[in-house]
Structures are given as C-alpha cells and as structure tokens.
Amino acid sequence: MRVPADCLIIDSYHLMVNESNVSILKSDVSKQTLTDTNFNSNPNPFLFSSTTISKGFATAVVCSLGSNAYFRKDMEKMTFEDFPTPTQMRLQKIIEQIYFLGMLVCAMIGTCLLTQHFLKYRYVLVEEDIFSGESF
Secondary structure: OEOOOEEEEEEEEEEEEEOOOOOOOOOEEEEOOOOOOOOOOOOOOEEOOOOEEEEEEEEEEEEEOHHHOHHHHHHHHOOOOOOOOHHHHHHHHHHHHHHHHHHHHHHHHHHHHHHHHHHHHHHHHHHHHHHHOOOO
16 A cells, blocks of 8 residues: 555554555665654654554554655656767757758848849849940
C-alpha cells in the first residue's frame, strides 16, 4: 500500500516500509512508534509520501499533504540541467549550416533580381531615347 501523505506513527505492529522512492535504501525499513525506551534506536518514526508499506500496519497522524510533503520539496530543490547529447550537437551544427546556406542563396537571388530589374529599367530608358528621335 502506498502512503499518500507524510505521517507521524502513533501505533504500529511489525511495520516494514520500502523507502526506495525517497532514500538510497533498497531494502525494507522497520518503523516503530517513538517512545522513551527506543528514542536512541528509532531515529525516524515518520512515514513519507510515495513510500510503500510492505508488511504490517500502523496508525499515524498526517503531517503534510501535496506540495508541502517531504518528497515534493526534495523534487522542487532538484534542478535537471539539460545537457545536449552528441547527436543533438551534430544536428544543431547541421541546422546552422543549412540556415547560413539558405541566407546566402536568398541574398544571391535578391541581388540577381535587383540587378535584372535595374538593368531592364535602364535599357527601357535608353530604347525610349533612341526611338524618340532625340539626340544626346
């Protein structure tokens, strides 16, 4: 059974909890009620949200829910930096080369069209002068 919230154990009977979601421990951990006699040997009488009860049962008081839970706060502290993979870096290089080539081709076509336009306009003016009979 999955624990839905952070809880403080009030009473328990052979309670074993799998805390692999919130700690490095892979095996089940025994949880007991905190008393004067086991204060030094029982360091953690808490059940954390998203842990799994593998054996036994307990009565507990809910301490926090939702985004205030221990596991959620830890996840918010973590930052996941997105490092590019070698394939992403190669792909980025190819994209930059295609972009540069496309801009170069656009500039060449624009230059050719502008040159053609101005040369055509110049020849039209020269032809009009020739056919109008005026001399230079």
